[in-house]
Amino acid sequence: MVRSDIETFLLSVEKPGRYVGGEPNSVVKDKSEVNIRFAFCFPDVYEIGMSHLGMKILYGLYNSVPDVWCERVFAPWPDMEAKMREHSVPLYGLESGDSLREFDFVGFTLQYELSYSNIFTMLDLSGVPFLSADRANDDPLVILGGPCVCNPEPLADLADIVSLGEGEEVSIELFDLYREHKKQGFDRKKFLREAANIPGLYIPSLYEVTYRPDGTIASVQPRDGAPGTVQKRIIQDMSKVYYPENFVVPIIEIVHDRAVTEIFRGCIRGCRFCQAGYIYRPNREKDYSTVDHQSRSLCDTTGYDEVSLSSLSSSDYTELPELLDNMLNWTEQSKVSISLPSLRIDGFSDELTEKLKKVRRGGLTFAPEAGTQRLRDTINKNVTEEEVLGTCRTAFNGGWTNVKLYFMLGLPTETLEDVEGIGELSQKVVDEFYRNPNKPKGKGVNVTSSASTFVPKPFTPFQWEPQDDIDTIHMKQQHLRDSVRSRKITLNWHDADTSFLEAVFARGDRKLINVLICAFHKGCRFDGWDEYFRLPVWLEAFAECGLDPAFYANRRRSYEEILPWDHLDYGITKEFLIREHKKALAAETTPHCRRKCANCGASKLTGGVCSVFKNRNEKRG
């Protein structure tokens, strides 16, 4: 419903459709029949948040519980925020138009460190106190989830509850506990103490962190019976877990405007820079028949004519040929196209290539990540130059003239030679095009090489590594530009400043909450958006709080240092990460999970037998 008090100014803001709700499949319930109201907040703009699969899953799941009403909330764009403040309109749920204050739970999903400042905007606009300690008994419970909560410490003082890992089961257990407590007369502290007993729920206020004089952590002490470490939750059987039958279909265009089905969680690869490759372990696949059925049902209920098969690396799905065969049976008839993102360079078999011709591919994009074989071995990318060039050759033969290559600058052990390697590999791809006798006549080739800045992340073998400082990154970017001569190569690079701030919060500790509050008051918003990001303002905030951002971003940690996230257990062990780190420094690779178990520790989450092998054995048997 459209709040009547926003209609007076709605036409003066950009894309008013972001703020009105009323989309097909959005859920409106009768308040009198609801016990638990949940505001699912995405701290970015509508078009980004509405594209996020996790939100669609949990929105559907929560609303499938009769007495739970889950609504969507997004960060208002600064023009809308200004109007809302001018007219004293609180931030509201899109379904009811009610202020966040009226909800039982205010949940934020943390997808990106640079959206943290928006969390403060959203709480401030609805008058919810920033700090858990300042919230009264009847204030909403602020709960955090999403990939970035593997180190939630910068927001630890803001969160009442942090949900680690996959949320489908643990949320329902939390609702059950809350319902009980509400019946008995709700006592916030007592409720939080009991919530700490639910596996996967981390209650930051029950842990006391002390620091050494040098700023590193001296100890993390649980109290009131909270567990010493909190283990993330995972879903055991992807084919049986809840999946929504429909999605809210937006009335304005969003970034990923299509149906999405998950084919698996976790990744078998173990690229050492990739946090997702570690924190979602172990790899668990969904049966192809379930994926097929869910895709079809989603297309029917949403009217979408495109379905995307989502995972961290689509070509690693063991049943991909069977899945595509089944889906092509109905998609061609009903004019639905299938898109298959995240294809690996080495993932093309002849049989698969044949089937993929009928599937929409979002351009030709490869991610060699590093320019030389030595550095690709260090990051465990397990892709050779010959594979990159071979795949490009096939593509050029098929008539493609545009190729995108993704690289990273600032990877551990990187030398200027590795930087030049990016230019050289791009050039070899160009040469490959001209070597092709069947190249399209009268057309040139365009190779777009993008270099982002490496950000060391928790729970990866590079969690101890310093990030290159901004000057070094700028120097390497310049060196890269100088090493590219061909006009067939378009170079893009990512702003080093944003990656620096991302690195600070990725491995930050509880002291950073003050910086976040300070930066919010200084007007920091939408830091992930170039037009709003202002590093000097952030640096002012750090200075005022007496903290040095380089301590977080550019410092090498020792294996012995207590890391801010050490009391959180994502399955993989520190010993494994140390082993991988040492192998990285020696440029040694680790085979992927199906080839050889690297003993990462995640198998304890699936009862001692890793689902990678369980799946394979079942399918063989």
Place this chain on the structure above:
Amino acid sequence: MSLRIGMKNVVDIQGTLCLPVRVFFVKEGPSKYMSHLDLMRCMTRTIRRAGVPIWYTEGFNPHPFMTFAMPLSLGTSGLCETMDVRLTVDMPFEEVKSRLNAALCEGIYVTKVDYQLEKATAIQSAVYCVTLAAEGCSGGQLAAGMEKYLSQDTITVQKKNKKKQLVDMDVKPHIMAYSVSAEGECAVLRIRLPAGTSLNVNPGIILKGYEAAESVTFDRCDIVRERILTESGEDFQ
């Protein structure tokens, strides 16, 4: 049920039998914040959800064939919007209507499905109802001001030309009819303006012109396109 040659208005389009129909609908509430491009996407998906089979364009990237006689500006409501599609099955109009209504988003609903009785080029004018309010102004004062403004011999407003530059134009000769009344805090203007393929005047430019001339800012400015008329002054069918 399939269409057959000889059924009323059935045509053969590139080898497929089709029945061209006109869907009349209301667009208001949250849906008035949907742009024309958004509306086309929304209707495409609605038709798919509703299971109403329509004709798709042929070619490399087939898309559902639909045309809208008079796209609405963002923020304007419409009571007599039309969308032309070609049915590829023999489905009763009432069923098309109820299927679409079950699948549509908040604020859009189908009022009628019919044959395409007239061509879109027959459209000649539209009637708008505008509800206005401004702080510190009663409905009566606002209505009187508007009455005076519209009764001038020439009314100079700014309009964007095709190069997107603002140019002055006298809108007075284009105002085909109007009435102003006061309703409490609000003034209600009902105005008939040229619409269609040859000349189109948006009431927004007159309202902006008034704001500029009188140095006021409307707190409320709801525009509803109430009727779309042909040369004979009858509703477009």
